[in-house]
Amino acid sequence: xxxxxxxxxxxxxxxxxxxxxxxxxxxxxxxxxxxxxxxxxxxxxxxxxxxxxxxxxxxxxxxxxxxxxxxxxxxxxxxxxxxxxxxxxxxxxxxxxxxxxxxxxxxxxxxxxxxxxxxxxxxxxxxxxxxxxxxxxxxxxxxxxxxxxxxxxxxxxxxxxxxxxxxxxxxxxxxxxxxxxxxxxxxxxxxxxxxxxxxxxxxxxxxxxxxxxxxxxxxxxxxxxxxxxxxxxxxxxxxxxxxxxxxxxxxxxxxxxxxxxxxxxxxxxxxxxxxxxxxxxxxxxxxxxxxx
Amino acid sequence: xxxxxxxxxxxxxxxxxxxxxxxxxxxxxxxxxxxxxxxxxxxxxxxxxxxxxxxxxxxxxxxxxxxxxxxxxxxxxxxxxxxxxxxxxxxxxxxxxxxxxxxxxxxxxxxxxxxxxxxxxxxxxxxxxxxxxxxxxxxxxxxxxxxxxxxxxxxxxxxxxxxxxxxxxxxxxxxxxxxxxxxxxxxxxxxxxxxxxxxxxxxxxxxxxxxxxxxxxxxxxxxxxxxxxxxxxxxxxxxxxxxxxxxxxxxxxxxxxxxxxxxxxxxxxxxxxxxxxxxxxxxxxxxxxxxxxxxxxxxxxxxxxxxxxxxxxxxxxxxx
Numbered sequence: 001x002x003x004x005x006x007x008x009x010x011x012x013x014x015x016x017x018x019x020x021x022x023x024x025x026x027x028x029x030x031x032x033x034x035x036x037x038x039x040x041x042x043x044x045x046x047x048x049x050x051x052x053x054x055x056x057x058x059x060x061x062x063x064x065x066x067x068x069x070x071x072x073x074x075x076x077x078x079x080x081x082x083x084x085x086x087x088x089x090x091x092x093x094x095x096x097x098x099x100x101x102x103x104x105x106x107x108x109x110x111x112x113x114x115x116x117x118x119x120x121x122x123x124x125x126x127x128x129x130x131x132x133x134x135x136x137x138x139x140x141x142x143x144x145x146x147x148x149x150x151x152x153x154x155x156x157x158x159x160x161x162x163x164x165x166x167x168x169x170x171x172x173x174x175x176x177x178x179x180x181x182x183x184x185x186x187x188x189x190x191x192x193x194x195x196x197x198x199x200x201x202x203x204x205x206x207x208x209x210x211x212x213x214x215x216x217x218x219x220x221x222x223x224x225x226x227x228x229x230x231x232x233x234x235x236x237x238x239x240x241x242x243x244x245x246x247x248x249x250x251x252x253x254x255x256x257x258x259x260x261x262x263x264x265x266x267x268x269x270x271x272x273x274x275x276x277x278x279x280x281x282x283x284x285x286x287x288x289x290x291x292x
Numbered sequence: 293x294x295x296x297x298x299x300x301x302x303x304x305x306x307x308x309x310x311x312x313x314x315x316x317x318x319x320x321x322x323x324x325x326x327x328x329x330x331x332x333x334x335x336x337x338x339x340x341x342x343x344x345x346x347x348x349x350x351x352x353x354x355x356x357x358x359x360x361x362x363x364x365x366x367x368x369x370x371x372x373x374x375x376x377x378x379x380x381x382x383x384x385x386x387x388x389x390x391x392x393x394x395x396x397x398x399x400x401x402x403x404x405x406x407x408x409x410x411x412x413x414x415x416x417x418x419x420x421x422x423x424x425x426x427x428x429x430x431x432x433x434x435x436x437x438x439x440x441x442x443x444x445x446x447x448x449x450x451x452x453x454x455x456x457x458x459x460x461x462x463x464x465x466x467x468x469x470x471x472x473x474x475x476x477x478x479x480x481x482x483x484x485x486x487x488x489x490x491x492x493x494x495x496x497x498x499x500x501x502x503x504x505x506x507x508x509x510x511x512x513x514x515x516x517x518x519x520x521x522x523x524x525x526x527x528x529x530x531x532x533x534x535x536x537x538x539x540x541x542x543x544x545x546x547x548x549x550x551x552x553x554x555x556x557x558x559x560x561x562x563x564x565x566x567x568x569x570x571x572x573x574x575x576x577x578x579x580x581x582x583x584x585x586x587x588x589x590x591x592x593x594x595x596x597x598x599x600x601x602x603x604x605x606x607x608x609x610x611x612x
Contacts, residue, residue: 032410034410034413034414082577082581085581086580086581089580089584090584091409091410092356092409092541093580093584094580095356095409095410095413096533096537096576096580097576097577097580097581099358099530099533099576100572100573100574100575100576100577100580101573101577102573103530103569103572103573103576104570104573104574104577106569107566107569107570107573108570110566111566111567111570115566220526224417224418224421227414228418231411231414262425262428262429263425263429265421265425266421266422266425266426268418269418269419269421269422269425270418270422272414272415272418273403273404273415273418273419273422276404276407276411276414276415277403277404277406280407280411
């Protein structure tokens with residue numbers, strides 16, 4: 001029963017990773033950029049959610065929506081200001097800029113409000129335990145999992161059934177050809193950033209509710225792990241990010257359960273290096289041959 | 293004739309740097325420099341070694357590595373174990389620190405250097421984090437509370453290490469091996485088709501860079517009385533990266549200049565760490581948008597004194 005308990009914990013943690021990983025993978029799929037600032041958008045989302053709940057005294061759902069909207073706008077701003085001028089620059093230049101943006105957000109946040117952590121109020125969600133076949137599952141775990149699944153279903157709908165989703169898929173397949181077909185590539189890229197950042201914002205709020213403590217540097221480690229999840233599933237592939245996130249969460253929970261909780265943070269990176277060596281295209285990716 | 297001329301420039305810069313060394317040494321022993329300035333000078337030296345070693349990996353070989361603090365940590369802990377636990381002399385401990393870091397470089401380099409660009413960056417970043425977490429969990433080296441190290445780093449050690457580092461990198465760059473590395477930076481596929489064993493040269497450059505970073509780690513550990521795993525996180529790697537990026541990807545003197553400049557800036561902004569990071573990150577973003585090749589690009593400092601951009605000369609002047 002202990003094991004199932006850990007699996008449930010792993011799945012709720014994994015769904016947070018999956019939500020962040022979706023943003024990474026969508027952005028990478030469309031502009032081939034590792035958006036290092038994505039983990040910090042997640043942090044901003046957690047803080048926006050926190051202030052909406054404490055200062056504006058909103059319940060969970062409106063706070064989640066506000067956080068998603070603010071993060072979407074924030075993500076578009078980052079893209080327009082920092083990444084757009086570098087659309088045709090080298091990959092390394094873009095990567096360095098992304099690291100710069102990430103640090104700017106982190107330390108800008110510390111500069112504005114100080115480095116002290118905040119605690120999410122614990123009455124946002126009922127914290128009852130539900131017993132299913134002898135396994136007690138907290139309602140929060142279920143809620144996190146539920147919110148994540150709903151958001152992923154909405155995302156699948158947007159990507160596969162709407163016009164903007166079709167444009168996104170076209171641009172990620174071949175940006176020049178898409179431009180020739182009359183797709184506004186810049187707007188499509190901005191939309192991708194907006195959707196990815198909104199998901200990260202939602203992840204921030206549910207992270208805050210689940211783990212209580214939030215601080216300006218909280219985005220670094222979950223951000224990196226979510227990236228690992230995206231690579232694990234195959235970067236650029238949306239279902240891959242979901243599965244990768246959940247898988248990583250479960251792996252971490254199992255490592256903790258085996259008594260190595262201090263090593264938990266290292267496991268993700270070991271997984272990363274192993275996957276990069278043995279299957280760099282990820283679990284769902286296709287092997288592409290390099291052409292000269 | 294040209295060989296003589298080149299040799300002349302070389303010996304001249306060695307002479308200049310020796311004079312510089314003596315001046316600083318007399319100032320330290322004469323008590324003209326207070327401990328604060330002495331510490332800043334040590335830090336500048338250590339940072340120059342780090343910048344130069346990362347320059348070899350990123351600037352010359354074109355392999356984007358952002359886990360350099362991992363090698364620094366390996367070197368720091370290995371050398372601290374040598375002096376504190378095994379009571380070896382400082383020189384041996386520096387050497388062991390360098391060798392252990394080079395070994396780590398080989399272990400991480402051989403599998404991950406098959407990756408390119410972004411993937412390599414992430415793999416090295418993952419490596420840096422793994423090193424930190426492993427150190428955090430080993431009780432032998434103190435875990436999270438860190439390890440006490442006696443203060444052994446003195447100006448002659450730092451100076452000798454900096455001089456050797458710069459000589460090694462400069463000579464490596466202008467050797468056959470260095471040219472092979474540059475060709476990998478310019479176009480890996482083309483280099484491969486010209487018969488260059490790209491994996492071999494990438495691993496060699498990685499191992500040399502790691503070795504030098506390990507030596508810097510030894511100096512670092514014995515300069516600060518205590519080393520903590522949290523000193524070697526992602527932010528430390530980033531600090532080293534910005535030296536190379538600001539100085540110019542591919543310019544040794546640029547990296548050295550940037551290391552000096554930013555260490556001084558950091559020392560002055562010590563009480564305002566957030567401001568420092570904000571300035572750093574803004575510099576990085578603006579730099580990438582308006583001057584992605586860095587301050588000096590691939591030029592060397594000495595080439596400004598010549599009519600033609602001929603041989604790459606020594607960079608000793610830039611230290612002084």
